[in-house]
Amino acid sequence: MKNGKTPRVDPRLYQLVVEQTRDYAVFLLDPKGQVMTWNLGAERIKGYAPEEIIGRHFSAFYTRDAVERDWPRQELKMATAEGRFEDEGWRVRKDGSRFWANVVITALRDDDGKLLGFAKITRDLSERKAQEDALRQSEDRFRLLVEGVTDYAVFMLDPEGLVSSWNAGAARIKGYRREEILGKHFSRFYSAEDLEAGKPWEELAIARRTGRSEVEGWRIRKDGERFWARTILTALHDTEGHLRGFAKVTQDLTHRRQIEHLEKAAQNVNEFIAMLAHELRNPLAPIRAAVDVMARTPGDPRHEELRRTIDRQASQLSRIVEDMVDISRVTRGAMAMERSRVAMAEVVRAALETTRPAIEAARHHLALELPADPLWVEGDAHRLTQVVTNLLNNAARYTPPGGRIAVRLRPDGERMVLAVTDNGRGIAPELIHRVFDMFVQGRHPLQRVGGGLGVGLALARRIAELHGGTLEAHSEGEDKGSEFILLLPLALGAAQAPEERSAAEAGKPAVPRRVLVVDDNADAAVTLQLLLQSLGHETHVVHDGAAALDAARRLEPDVVLLDIGLPGLDGYEVARRLREMEAARPLRIIAVTGWGTEADRRRSQEAGFDLHLVKPLDPEELAQVLGRNGATLH
Numbered sequence: 001m002k003n004g005k006t007p008r009v010d011p012r013l014y015q016l017v018v019e020q021t022r023d024y025a026v027f028l029l030d031p032k033g034q035v036m037t038w039n040l041g042a043e044r045i046k047g048y049a050p051e052e053i054i055g056r057h058f059s060a061f062y063t064r065d066a067v068e069r070d071w072p073r074q075e076l077k078m079a080t081a082e083g084r085f086e087d088e089g090w091r092v093r094k095d096g097s098r099f100w101a102n103v104v105i106t107a108l109r110d111d112d113g114k115l116l117g118f119a120k121i122t123r124d125l126s127e128r129k130a131q132e133d134a135l136r137q138s139e140d141r142f143r144l145l146v147e148g149v150t151d152y153a154v155f156m157l158d159p160e161g162l163v164s165s166w167n168a169g170a171a172r173i174k175g176y177r178r179e180e181i182l183g184k185h186f187s188r189f190y191s192a193e194d195l196e197a198g199k200p201w202e203e204l205a206i207a208r209r210t211g212r213s214e215v216e217g218w219r220i221r222k223d224g225e226r227f228w229a230r231t232i233l234t235a236l237h238d239t240e241g242h243l244r245g246f247a248k249v250t251q252d253l254t255h256r257r258q259i260e261h262l263e264k265a266a267q268n269v270n271e272f273i274a275m276l277a278h279e280l281r282n283p284l285a286p287i288r289a290a291v292d293v294m295a296r297t298p299g300d301p302r303h304e305e306l307r308r309t310i311d312r313q314a315s316q317l318s319r320i321v322e323d324m325v326d327i328s329r330v331t332r333g334a335m336a337m338e339r340s341r342v343a344m345a346e347v348v349r350a351a352l353e354t355t356r357p358a359i360e361a362a363r364h365h366l367a368l369e370l371p372a373d374p375l376w377v378e379g380d381a382h383r384l385t386q387v388v389t390n391l392l393n394n395a396a397r398y399t400p401p402g403g404r405i406a407v408r409l410r411p412d413g414e415r416m417v418l419a420v421t422d423n424g425r426g427i428a429p430e431l432i433h434r435v436f437d438m439f440v441q442g443r444h445p446l447q448r449v450g451g452g453l454g455v456g457l458a459l460a461r462r463i464a465e466l467h468g469g470t471l472e473a474h475s476e477g478e479d480k481g482s483e484f485i486l487l488l489p490l491a492l493g494a495a496q497a498p499e500e501r502s503a504a505e506a507g508k509p510a511v512p513r514r515v516l517v518v519d520d521n522a523d524a525a526v527t528l529q530l531l532l533q534s535l536g537h538e539t540h541v542v543h544d545g546a547a548a549l550d551a552a553r554r555l556e557p558d559v560v561l562l563d564i565g566l567p568g569l570d571g572y573e574v575a576r577r578l579r580e581m582e583a584a585r586p587l588r589i590i591a592v593t594g595w596g597t598e599a600d601r602r603r604s605q606e607a608g609f610d611l612h613l614v615k616p617l618d619p620e621e622l623a624q625v626l627g628r629n630g631a632t633l634h
Contacts, residue, residue, distance in 0.1 A: 020039070025042035027042050045099070046091075059073075079106065083107050086103065087102075100126045102125050157248055162185055162186075189250075208235055212232065212233065213233040214230075216228070217231075230251045231249070234246060234247045289616070338380050341376050343376055359396050362403070364401075365402070365405070366406075367405070368407050377488050394457060406419070417485060428477065467489075471484065472487075513558040513626050514558045515557060515561060516541075517540065519592070525541045545567075549578070562574060564595060572603065575604070578608070589609050589610055592613050592615060611625060613625070
């Protein structure tokens with residue numbers, strides 16, 4: 001600019017700017033909307049050559065529906081009235097393809113205000129439109145995803161903690177509808193004690209300070225019900241670092257917490273059963289030992305009857321204790337099997353020997369059918385005897401006095417079949433499918449006292465299944481008797497019968513041993529001493545670990561019968577010290593305890609015990625352990 005005058009620009013330069021602009025379609029329309037000029041940008045964007053479009057109405061660039069609603073004329077009308085009109089929408093190229101356009105129409109008038117035509121500028125914004133659509137679709141999908149989640153409460157809070165969004169999971173878990181909770185403070189989800197302690201505001205403060213707060217605790221639903229929740233509160237900041245609000249995710253863990261509590265309760269029950277079994281076995285030990293001593297020292301006939309009564313009741317109590325322990329083993333899947341070749345005929349005889357007192361007391365008639373072949377199976381003799389014993393006890397218990405019980409053992413191809421039949425109370429149709437469930441008993445047991453825990457049949461079926469067999473129950477209904485059928489696979493190949501001691505040998509006295517008894521229960525120690533003396537052994541008794549070590553040094557015993565639960569030094573420590581002081585003379589250390597789990601047996605073995613016997617002791621087993629007729633101890 002010189003001397004304050006604006007330099008004059010050649011008008012042809014303006015024309016060249018318009019004609020050669022390629023990023024914008026710039027052209028003129030006459031007052032009726034017909035195309036008057038056409039630049040390179042218009043040709044590139046819309047696809048028409050100048051000679052194809054000049055003179056045609058500009059409505060050629062609009063979609064069919066826009067033309068049908070007379071939108072091109074409306075645009076010119078608004079530009080005429082207001083001087084300018086701007087719009088975005090779909091436009092159509094020569095080849096029929098659509099593009100998203102930004103359009104500006106400007107009315108052109110002379111100095112007298114006469115309308116000369118319109119200047120029209122069009123920008124192709126298809127790429128921006130596609131990006132915006134993609135972003136919007138992504139946001140919509142994310143919104144639908146969040147809103148559709150039902151397992152988690154996902155919602156937004158403003159910087160003050162007011163609820164600003166609410167998904168389906170939040171409605172399901174917390175019970176509030178969207179319109180009920182938007183704009184309300186999230187503190188209403190907390191318990192009264194948490195509100196008093198300021199927990200909601202504390203969580204907001206932590207999230208502001210660290211970016212995140214994660215806690216577990218009780219939360220409150222709309223109806224006042226409490227639920228255990230895991231919550232994550234995340235602070236949300238914009239690009240400049242300003243706090244815009246919080247995202248909150250809440251998971252209902254009530255069911256998981258209940259499962260954890262049930263698992264803990266089951267663990268506590270198992271531990272209680274183990275402790276109860278231990279405590280019951282301790283008094284049972286002297287009772288059983290006293291009964292055995294009484295049997296070996298005949299006296300008043302009335303005393304013999306009393307002895308038999310004590311023996312029967314102690315046996316029943318022992319069975320209940322073992323059933324309790326087996327309940328724990330079954331529920332934990334920890335019932336172990338010690339497998340060997342077992343003669344089922346001998347199993348049946350052993351079970352009959354155990355149950356005969358109950359059968360005879362009820363004056364039942366027993367029919368027994370055993371094959372000449374002993375029918376060998378692979379299994380645990382003790383557990384199989386337990387199965388048959390439970391079946392016989394069940395028949396005796398639910399059959400009226402003077403009833404009939406039949407036991408039939410036979411081969412059936414590659415299986416053996418044992419049927420225990422009675423003419424007792426039978427099984428009601430509604431119970432036939434539940435009779436093997438744990439703790440299920442018939443509605444009218446005939447002998448309620450001493451009837452057991454209602455676990456015998458459940459244990460019997462589980463033991464049968466662990467042997468690859470089945471146990472079935474059949475009955476035509478109440479008062480029509482019942483039949484239980486045990487099927488087990490026979491062992492493959494020939495089997496040799498186990499060696500048996502002759503009757504003469506069985507009657508010979510035990511080889512005298514010097515036995516040290518260590519037990520803090522005086523009754524248990526004295527009765528065990530009397531039992532050992534009746535078996536012909538020299539016996540000494542002490543009641544604590546320190547005394548046991550001193551007696552072992554002085555007496556040099558052959559065998560130490562050692563209780564584990566001792567005051568001061570426990571049995572494990574005593575066993576370890578006995579092993580350290582053991583001289584050339586062999587010493588056998590036997591645990592005699594009320595603790596009888598597999599873990600207890602492993603621990604005693606690790607401590608140096610040779611054998612683990614569980615109270616109350618079987619006198620015959622004890623005699624065999626101590627050795628007969630020169631049998632060695634190791």
